[in-house]
Amino acid sequence: MQERITEMLNHADAFVFLPGDLATLEALIILASWAHLHIHQKLIGLLNVNNFYDGFIAFLNHAIKTYFIPSSAKKLFICAHTANELLDMLQAYKPEPDPWTFVLERPNNGDNSSRSKKYKLDLTLRL
Numbered sequence: 001m002q003e004r005i006t007e008m009l010n011h012a013d014a015f016v017f018l019p020g021d022l023a024t025l026e027a028l029i030i031l032a033s034w035a036h037l038h039i040h041q042k043l044i045g046l047l048n049v050n051n052f053y054d055g056f057i058a059f060l061n062h063a064i065k066t067y068f069i070p071s072s073a074k075k076l077f078i079c080a081h082t083a084n085e086l087l088d089m090l091q092a093y094k095p096e097p098d099p100w101t102f103v104l105e106r107p108n109n110g111d112n113s114s115r116s117k118k119y120k121l122d123l124t125l126r127l
Contacts, residue, residue, distance in 0.1 A: 015031055043078055046086075047080065
């Protein structure tokens, strides 16, 4: 399962989840966790057919309200009731810079050129 998710991560601009089974929920949670850990910065779209994801969204809101997860976690998700609406929302999305994450530049020693590779340093205080 994780090999397939990793392959999608390497080739996708965003992830769209349709109503599904436990494997779908597992992939959704894995990708949300990886985004939280800054492994990727891709949006997660939820196609909320017949309000399928309402319970998941309520769970997110509850977890944020009880400080189980940060409120920024909700920004990972875009939810819509139709495929066209979801695709329009994904295309119109403009990422907001995270004020708690800084970009560092470090020389790339592998090819002795002046190019550099960017790394992120997360300075968020977690108690």
